[in-house]
Amino acid sequence: MGRRLPSRTRAGAPASRRRSPTCGRWRRDCPAPASTRLRTPSSRRLARWSGPMDERLPLIVVTGFLGSGKTTLIRRFVETPEGADSGIVVNEFGEAGVDHRLLVHASEAVELIDGGCLCCARRADVAKALHDLVRMAKTKGGFSRAILETSGLADPAPVIATLARDPWLKAHVRLASVVAVVDAVAGIGNLERRPEARRQVAIADTVVLTKGDLRAAQPRAALEAAIRAVSPDARILDSQDENFRPRDVLGGTESFAAPPSPFLADAPEHEADVASFTLPLDGRVDWPAFTVWLSALLHAHGDRILRVKGLLRTTSSDQPLAIHGVQHVMHPPTHLSGAEAGPSFLVFIASGIRKAEIERSLGRALRHLTMASA
Numbered sequence: 091m092g093r094r095l096p097s098r099t100r101a102g103a104p105a106s107r108r109r110s111p112t113c114g115r116w117r118r119d120c121p122a123p124a125s126t127r128l129r130t131p132s133s134r135r136l137a138r139w140s141g142p143m144d145e146r147l148p149l150i151v152v153t154g155f156l157g158s159g160k161t162t163l164i165r166r167f168v169e170t171p172e173g174a175d176s177g178i179v180v181n182e183f184g185e186a187g188v189d190h191r192l193l194v195h196a197s198e199a200v201e202l203i204d205g206g207c208l209c210c211a212r213r214a215d216v217a218k219a220l221h222d223l224v225r226m227a228k229t230k231g232g233f234s235r236a237i238l239e240t241s242g243l244a245d246p247a248p249v250i251a252t253l254a255r256d257p258w259l260k261a262h263v264r265l266a267s268v269v270a271v272v273d274a275v276a277g278i279g280n281l282e283r284r285p286e287a288r289r290q291v292a293i294a295d296t297v298v299l300t301k302g303d304l305r306a307a308q309p310r311a312a313l314e315a316a317i318r319a320v321s322p323d324a325r326i327l328d329s330q331d332e333n334f335r336p337r338d339v340l341g342g343t344e345s346f347a348a349p350p351s352p353f354l355a356d357a358p359e360h361e362a363d364v365a366s367f368t369l370p371l372d373g374r375v376d377w378p379a380f381t382v383w384l385s386a387l388l389h390a391h392g393d394r395i396l397r398v399k400g401l402l403r404t405t406s407s408d409q410p411l412a413i414h415g416v417q418h419v420m421h422p423p424t425h426l427s428g429a430e431a432g433p434s435f436l437v438f439i440a441s442g443i444r445k446a447e448i449e450r451s452l453g454r455a456l457r458h459l460t461m462a463s464a
């Protein structure tokens with residue numbers, strides 16, 4: 091005879107009234123399959139009785155609007171011992187990728203798909219990158235999960251559909267979770283104005299709030315109300331909470347079930363005028379003067395500049411800097427090791443503002459900046 095089940099699972103309450111030990115939600119709402127719900131030795135035996143364990147590679151899709159904090163969240167997870175065994179696929183809308191350079195420190199397997207929108211143009215590339223990761227996971231035995239970071243403008247629904255349509259992937263990859271990252275500063279505006287942002291939240295089973303530490307952050311109640319209007323059932327966690335552990339959302343122990351949302355019925359939409367362009371920069375840039383220019387630019391045109399990022403060699407440091415601007419906010423730069431950086435550039439993702447305008451503004455500013463040779 092097997093051991094008695096622990097008292098929690100023998101309790102008289104109906105199954106739907108018990109909390110899931112996996113995600114803390116009421117069991118009725120827990121999307122995890124039976125095999126992952128009960129994690130005691132005796133329950134594992136029960137899981138074996140009810141069928142074979144699912145040995146497919148768990149896939150966690152991380153979505154969220156431009157600059158919301160997807161890479162930061164993934165990096166925070168893969169830098170922990172429990173997240174180190176993750177393979178990562180990053181898709182960037184911009185012409186030149188930055189995120190993968192920030193992730194290579196933390197994970198040995200990072201694949202970049204750049205220069206396009208994931209849901210429209212690069213689905214075949216995503217499938218191929220996932221094929222590669224599964225093969226790597228099998229041959230090297232290295233990964234416990236795959237994490238796919240979509241571009242900030244992507245609709246994740248077609249990616250999920252791609253998984254379901256590819257028989258090989260279906261046999262080897264299990265969609266564990268779709269995590270939408272929502273920025274506490276720009277999130278409500280994005281949900282109001284950007285159909286992509288609504289669809290990202292609508293399909294997610296988990297929403298992670300970021301940037302609650304910034305002075306310009308919206309109150310949590312207002313953020314939750316905006317999210318609940320799109321996705322009434324999603325689990326909402328705050329990355330700034332003391333108890334927040336990235337493994338609870340990126341660990342891959344759950345099993346995805348699309349939450350009901352009226353917004354999922356819409357066809358994918360894109361603003362026709364969202365464009366990405368790259369400005370290469372020569373030499374070393376006077377850092378204080380550059381920050382004045384970029385802050386002023388974002389202050390004046392943050393509504394139209396959805397995202398700016400790049401790599402800069404500056405007069406202030408031997409280490410190149412990764413630059414991050416999100417709408418009106420210029421975030422502190424991150425230091426990179428010189429080997430990873432390559433030449434300096436800025437990538438803009440903008441709506442209704444042209445490359446020539448930024449180039450002219452930068453050119454005017456650079457005439458007043460101190461440029462030294464590299």
Ligand SMILES: Nc1nc2c(ncn2[C@@H]2O[C@H](COP(=O)(O)OP(=O)(O)OP(=O)(O)O)[C@@H](O)[C@H]2O)c(=O)[nH]1
Pocket residue numbers: 154155156157158159160161162163189241242300301302303304329330397399414416421422
């Ligand atoms: N203060 C603060 N900054 C954050 C937080 N999360 C992310 N950031 C900053 O926000 C900026 C953008 O973060 P990323 O992680 O690159 O955002 P992303 O969603 O990957 O960006 P894209 O891939 O371009 O869409 C970076 O400067 C981060 O350091 C947070 O919780 N608090």
